Amino acid sequence: MSRIGRQQHRSFLFVPGNRPERYLKAWESDAGAVIVDLEDAVPIEEKDRARAAVANWISPERPVLIRVNGLATPWLEEDARVARLPGVAGVVLPKAANASDVAALLARIKRDIPVYPLIESAAGMWNVLEVASAPGVRQLMFGTLDFCVDMGMTLESGTLSPFRADMVMASRVAGIRPPVDGVTPDIDDDELLRTETVEGRKWGFAGKLCIHPRQAPVVNGCYAPSETELAWARRVLEAFERANGAAVAVEGKMVDRPVILQARRILEEDEPEA
Incomplete structure (x- = not known):
């Protein structure tokens, strides 16, 4: 069951903000933390409904993270209002490119809350130490799919190794937790999930993003000491x-x-x- 405090989590499970019927199932899963997604998982026409559903469901007894929409979008201001509610234990910031992005987010939220910047672009990776060192940052997350698109790379074994090393080193120098690795899109391939999770752990990552509850036990097992x-x-x-x-x-x-x-x-x- 999800509990978000100061301990280290191994699995972070996304749940679409426009699917409130999945919230409790996600929260009661084996995932260490749940991220209610208001960004990519929610179509434009459902943004308002998703935000209202999150606001009605969350509580201090069911702490979750939320992924807000990007800084340049028209939805961030209302997302920031949700982030102020009790029960929101942290905010995932998409497409973080520099320290000022983190500062801008916190200025809108107007609350001391942990930030989890997603490194999803060449700019974010270039400035990864700056982002990791920004006040309020708890842990970096690697948006591997978007990063590969931005870089024109193919997501294959080993191609992201140098960038994983950069994120781990930046986190260490900044004095924050080791980063969280990106998703494995194929929810039915446990062997691929296991291989990719072990690869992330080998490079010093401390956890992995998940897109289905069934992925959490595999990720937890891979990050647990044998x-x-x-x-x-x-x-x-x-x-x-x-x-x-x-x-x-x-x-x-x-x-x-x-x-x-x-x-x-x-x-x-x-x-x-x-």
């Missing part, structure tokens, strides 16, 4: 504690500070989402 990793981490920390500051080896490898930090991080990742 039993082998957990056992190794426990052995490392136990050996370190027993050594009491002396040099120690585990499985023939010296245990130094980076190894200890890695072991602690693995065990922290195993903590359940609350």
Whole structure:
């Protein structure tokens, strides 16, 4: 069940804003967080109805994120009003290109609220450290499909690796959470979803966007430490504690500070989402 606080989430599930009958199902799914989408998923003629549906449904007992329409659109002002309501735990900003975009969004919302900028363009990627460092940013998200269109790239294995590395590094330098990877459009291909999720984790991402509830358990499982990793981490920390500051080896490898930090991080990742 979705809970949005300060903990790290592994899966972020989009639900169309114009489909209120899906809100509760999404919120009760295995997704770590739900994003009610007022942007791409909603046709122009249904924007007002979707916004009203979100405003009527959300509450502090059912916290969600919302993806607002872009800064240059005529719908943002009304979206910003919804973002002020209790129950909106954060705002996903589409097509974030620089720090001023984040500032402009917060100025319209007039509320201290976490922002999740979507990096979906060459401009956003070029300025990714600036965006990550902007006040209010909680975590970057990678809009892989739109990014590939903007760049004229084909979405194939490995093509986005350099950009994933850029986003992870920018997040680290800015002191925010590792980023969230883009969607896998094929909702029936669990193997493809698993492959793409593992690829994102390999590059340092901390979660993935989902477009169907059935994708969330796969994503959660891929980002959760394996039993082998957990056992190794426990052995490392136990050996370190027993050594009491002396040099120690585990499985023939010296245990130094980076190894200890890695072991602690693995065990922290195993903590359940609350």
